[in-house]
Amino acid sequence: MERIPTLFSLAKRNAISASVVCPICEEEIESAEHLLVSCSFAQSVWCIIAGWCKVPPIFAFSIRDLLELYRFSCLPTRKAKVFHAVCLATMWCIWKARNSLLFERKPVRHTHGSAGSGHGSNGLEMNLIQVEHISSRKSAARERWIWIGKKVVEKRGY
Numbered sequence: 001m002e003r004i005p006t007l008f009s010l011a012k013r014n015a016i017s018a019s020v021v022c023p024i025c026e027e028e029i030e031s032a033e034h035l036l037v038s039c040s041f042a043q044s045v046w047c048i049i050a051g052w053c054k055v056p057p058i059f060a061f062s063i064r065d066l067l068e069l070y071r072f073s074c075l076p077t078r079k080a081k082v083f084h085a086v087c088l089a090t091m092w093c094i095w096k097a098r099n100s101l102l103f104e105r106k107p108v109r110h111t112h113g114s115a116g117s118g119h120g121s122n123g124l125e126m127n128l129i130q131v132e133h134i135s136s137r138k139s140a141a142r143e144r145w146i147w148i149g150k151k152v153v154e155k156r157g158y
């Protein structure tokens, strides 16, 4: 999974000499596993995703665990497929939010604003809106994703 160009994987390839600390929590080395699984921010996101998808709390120790969550979700086949799409899209969202923070210096707190306004949004909120398209949800889900984004932001205090 270190094909994802995290700071740690780039440093291992001598592609960078800068800090390899996770830009989100600033507590651990940023590997793909850390960013998507064990980072406190990622854990907040997975906690909310579990609640929203009405599945048991998500305990993952690796990216492989996340990729196989749908198999153990106890959801009917069709819902399990949607849940799998949501998981994939969520990983993508976390990656995009990380990139916005790292390269555009856009703190996640910028997602605060009126729901659905589309103004002042970036990173997580924008990405969660795009998740809605990926997971083939109807327009009502859009507001829900924005809400999830805000809850994550509020919980993390960004």
Ligand SMILES: [Zn+2]
Pocket: 022, 023, 024, 025, 026, 027, 028, 034, 035, 038, 039, 040, 041
């Ligand atoms: Zn982190």
